[in-house]
Amino acid sequence: MEHLAGPAPLWEPTDQTVAGARVTAFRHFAQHRTGRELPDYDALWTWSTTDLAEFWSAVWDYYGVGEMFGAYRKVLDDERMPGSRWFTEARVNFAEYALSKGAAAEVAIAGATESGGRIELTWAQLRAQVASVAQWYRDRGVGRGDRVVGYLPNIPEAIVAMLAAAAIGAIWSSVGQDYAPAAATDRFGPLEPRVLVTTDGYRYAGAELDRRQAITQVLAGLPTVTDALVIERLTDGHLDHPGVGHWADVVAQPAEPYFLRVGFDGPLWVLFSSGTTGLPKGMVQSHGGILLEQLKLLGLHADLGPQDRFFWFTSPSWVMWNIQLSGLLTGASVVCYDGSPTYPDARTLWRLVADLRVTSFGSSPGYLQASRDVGMRPAIDLDLSALRALWATGSPISPSTHAWAVESSGGLPLFSISGGTDICSAFCGGVPTRPIWPGELSVRNLGVAMDAWDPAGQPLRDIVGELVMTRPLPSMPVSFWNDPAGIRYHDSYFDAYPGVWRHGDWITVTDRGSVVIHGRSDATLNRHGVRMGSADIYHVVEDIDDVQESLVLGIEQPDGGYWMPLFVVPTSGSTLDDALRDRIRAAIRQKVSPRHVPDEIIQLAALPHTRTGKRLEVPLKRILQGASTGEVLQRTAVDDPDLLQPFLDLARARRTEASAAST
DSSP states (O other), X not given: OOOOOSSOOSBOOOHHHHHHOHHHHHHHHHHHHHOOXXXXXXXXXXXXXXXXXXXXXXXXXXXXXXXXXXXXSEEEEEOOTTTOEEEETOEEOHHHHHTTOSOTTSEXXXXXXXXXXXXXXEHHHHHHHHHHHHHHHHHTTOOTTOEEEEEOOSOHHHHHHHHHHHHTTOEEEEEOXXXXXXXXXXXXXGGOOSEEEEESEEEETTEEEEOHHHHHHHHHTOTTOOEEEEEOSSSOOOOSOTTEEEHHHHHTSOOOOOOOOEETTOEEEEEEOOOTTSSOOEEEEEHHHHHHHHIIIIIIISOOOTTOEEEEOOOXXXXXXXXXXXXXXXXXXXXXXXXXTTSSOTTHHHHHHHHTTOSEEEEOHHXXXXXXXXXOOHHHHSOOTXXXXXXXXXXXXXXXXXXXXXXXXXXXXXXXXXXXXXXXXXXXXXXXXXXXXXXXXXXXXXXOOEEEEOTTSOBOSSSOEEEEEOSOOTTSOSEETTOTTOHHHHHHHSSSSTTSEEEEEEEEEOTTSOEEEEEXXXXXXXXXXXXXXXXXXXXXXXXXXXXXXXXXXXXXXXTSOEEOEEEEEEOTTOOOOHHHHHHXXXXXXXXXXXXXXXXXXXXXXXXXXXXXXXXXXXXHHHHHTTOOHHHHOOGGGBSOGGGGHHHHHHHHHHHHHHHHHHO
């Protein structure tokens, strides 16, 4: 068993786990292939990041990509960032590879609704539906490079629609139906799509939400859309649009499978940034890059294969939806859940895990905390005998929640991962052959040459630094949409360290190779010259029973001062009184830093987030520095724009006080 010295881990793999892990089989494959000594994960990672061509060609061959698609000229023809060129002259298709997996009668996709509905698509049914929808697209003149967009909840049909677009070489993009029409058209409009795939509505938190009026508004904002494909769920699916097709009719028409093979860097989909610092960035990612990256991430790190069932609570707005559907590449079946994770209570997702015999379950630290708050004992309350591993992402996980998840699941590993929409993957996370330490990510992922750097570009160990990637990754965006000169792409990642990707996160790489995420580096708390990540504050504050959620901001003042407010949402039945304020201050002073005790602790009923659940640290900081809302974010990018009002009111009050003090 691989073992490193250090504090007691939350979980350690057994010798049997290590021997049976797919990453171990790959390590043996690579060792035999190259003649190198690769005795453990550290050696494998070092090789994977020092000889990129050898590593990625091994992934290509290990997963039989060449057996399906044939040869390539060169693995890495140009290593520049941005501008790297991978597997030149290869011709691939993401959907063709995904649909080549799985026995015909086995389940490929399981769909679950909030009301208890269940549907299953076998691999044979999935292949047939993708062929039918792809033919419907082609009959309407959609082809290579055209855009197909989805305004959809997380349902099996969304995966079918995406794979059908990929099959014919069209470019896919999607958002969930919780997006307001303006937010959807902000993203889709620049793509000038030909087809909109949508559904008449969805159910959430016990309510039926008819979205036909919203769809009509979306269509009005997308004049290039000639045809709409409607999935009937709540109504007859009628839309007042000249080119409407109905899902049931389309999939009832048999069609021959069709796959257009494109270059390795041929565009597969466009993913969007959160939109909290201006118009959302459309990140174009490639068939080949996503194919190889997901085989590595899900096959080797997540240890997925044909006997697995993979469930991540997500929506088509979030990169985790794209990652989950990529589970099909490994032959695993995937679970789509359309509904609230906490309706009727926080046990909902755990019940699905038990009922659907999920083997790999992903959620967020927030959901795990909510489960903990209601006294969940998943391994005692439910049959989790099929479950092998837990995953979490979206924000840093606190050590206490991390420990709760491992203990309450019966000792299962919980792998925290950190990456981004930008690479449609993780920079760092877990692997079944390495221990897990509380609040830490066990490893830097294979093929990812990431490090922590100081401002001068020097590597740091056990000290907070900038997350950088010093060598390219196949799944990096091939471009941003409508950025022909690459200026926005360059400025987003490469302005701090020329030729090196700077992601914008504060991290610590420990001496044992694990990683701690401290939060966004552009939201650093730099008080009295001592830098602190916001996540370090959240871990401590949100471990207090009476605190549901918090937000801390470090705000430079025009007079050279520094104001550090902490906003707190108390749990139901609790109030932010002086006693709770004292407990919060004491916890921060004792467990984080006496220099980072907040100047004020302010109660709020709720906090605004991005639509993927992230805190709005940078936009809210700028609002409290005097910027207008329109300067720093799009209101449509916020889950509840009304929750911005307390920050606007506070900014106005502070300006008034400052003006009065100066006169």
